């Protein structure tokens with residue numbers, strides 16, 4: 001235990017001994033305990049033991065469960081020491097387990113305590129102005145150990161120190177509330193003139209709501225989670241503040257402070273991480289669009305699947321100030337000493353909930369440990385900020401992201417397009433907590449639901465129809481004709497079946513192509529290009545295209561296979577209806593799967609109306625449609 005600097009004990013839940021312990025359950029236990037007893041109350045421990053015993057009976061079997069790979073902190077007097085003492089391999093097992101936990105444990109930040117991973121006895125109240133929730137930016141609960149440390153507070157704080165800290169928070173709240181949340185032009189957001197001119201040249205004249213909220217907040221050096229629905233312009237929301245302090249478009253103050261145009265003379269200044277090659281390349285193109293052709297070399301893509309040697313040569317030759325890439329390639333280059341990121345000022349984690357997944361665990365660990373971690377910087381009184389500014393982005397923000405932000409960030413804020421979601425109404429269980437109606441509340445059918453507002457574009461229409469497996473492609477074809485859809489993305493779960501669907505569609509004269517991760521890099525790029533320029537009408541794909549893919553004209557998304565959960569549904573659905581455009585989502589399921597559609601409908605708080613296709617027309621269940629319309 002001492003190795004890992006935990007000041008709380010652990011419940012070791014077993015994944016590998018055949019007992020699948022639902023994480024949701026463990027999180028619920030944790031939350032119950034905290035709300036009942038507070039994080040440090042010993043009564044909480046007993047309750048934890050009883051609760052886990054009752055549900056799984058595994059507390060008594062603790063030594064047998066030491067093969068676990070999953071750790072959860074729950075209370076203070078759990079008998080783990082005894083378990084450790086009786087188990088021969090406990091120390092090494094803990095090491096491997098701690099490795100998992102290290103995603104939420106910042107190095108050199110003192111003990112990892114319950115509060116450092118997001119536990120608090122009290123919950124923060126929403127930012128209020130005259131009693132109303134008026135702001136769109138919300139401080140996340142608790143300061144991370146790192147943030148406290150950077151303010152010179154390493155130990156439990158006394159009341160005068162508390163006042164000081166709370167004073168800082170109060171001031172921040174006031175600054176945040178002053179942000180122009182519904183800016184009518186980019187010039188209201190505090191961006192440099194040259195950058196605004198570039199935006200206008202590219203046809204961007206009015207910021208979206210999330211940009212209005214995020215740009216000033218990031219410019220004030222806050223760590224943030226940006227959460228807003230798909231297609232609402234989250235990329236520019238972080239790209240603009242970065243470009244206003246890095247590279248040739250930066251404002252004059254930053255320019256003189258950094259001694260010039262930066263342009264890589266100071267090493268890499270911003271690292272943007274995205275979970276897929278396609279998304280990474282798309283972000284690079286967005287940077288290039290704003291930078292202009294003449295400044296293209298300021299940004300470089302470091303995505304997997306591309307030639308690594310060439311990337312290394314380009315890094316040496318062009319000395320980019322910004323790199324955008326996938327976790328694997330960034331971590332690989334960093335480990336090989338080819339990427340100088342210790343002095344990096346911005347670390348952006350786009351699609352953060354996906355980046356937190358098991359697949360990226362080790363690479364993300366390396367990135368978080370190395371990017372923007374200047375050794376000895378906190379000893380230099382001239383360095384205002386000892387660490388990088390952390391920006392996390394997604395349309396879906398599960399509680400794990402909130403926890404990660406608290407742990408890795410410095411007083412992070414939650415930035416949303418519409419309003420503040422008080423964290424005390426957020427349940428830590430469930431897949432898309434921040435986008436679900438609060439627990440216990442009955443949705444009002446006359447109002448737009450929380451979920452549709454938060455993670456899905458409000459104008460999206462959702463339908464489902466029932467078809468047998470062998471008729472699904474034909475049903476999709478009927479739907480495309482009935483809606484006269486021009487740009488269609490069809491999602492499936494199994495890569496091997498994509499080719500079949502393409503074949504069937506082409507046989508009926510509909511131009512289609514498959515896109516998945518097993519294709520070579522050239523095939524992937526050329527398929528996407530053809531789809532974007534209209535040569536391909538139906539893109540048949542898998543989860544690879546569900547996140548971030550921005551094809552503005554996409555007017556129909558079809559789920560030929562059900563998405564695994566409502567989070568996946570939201571990201572798939574979000575490929576259409578982007579930036580206020582109309583869009584339709586059709587889920588084609590078998591009779592036995594209807595209940596799953598209904599479950600997701602409930603979780604997302606949208607209406608998914610039943611429909612059928614008869615004589616070239618789409619027939620919609622009028623009752624469900626009426627409900628759907630009244631919600632808008």
Ligand SMILES: Nc1ncnc2c1ncn2[C@@H]1O[C@H](COP(=O)(O)OP(=O)(O)OP(=O)(O)O)[C@@H](O)[C@H]1O
Nearest residue numbers: 206207208230231232233234235236395548550579
């Ligand atoms: N202020 C703006 N005015 C006009 N177009 C914009 C503006 N901001 C962004 N866009 C465009 O809107 C589209 C969607 O933006 P973006 O991909 O950043 O959305 P997103 O919120 O990140 O979506 P997702 O959650 O699916 O990744 C892009 O084509 C982008 O260029």
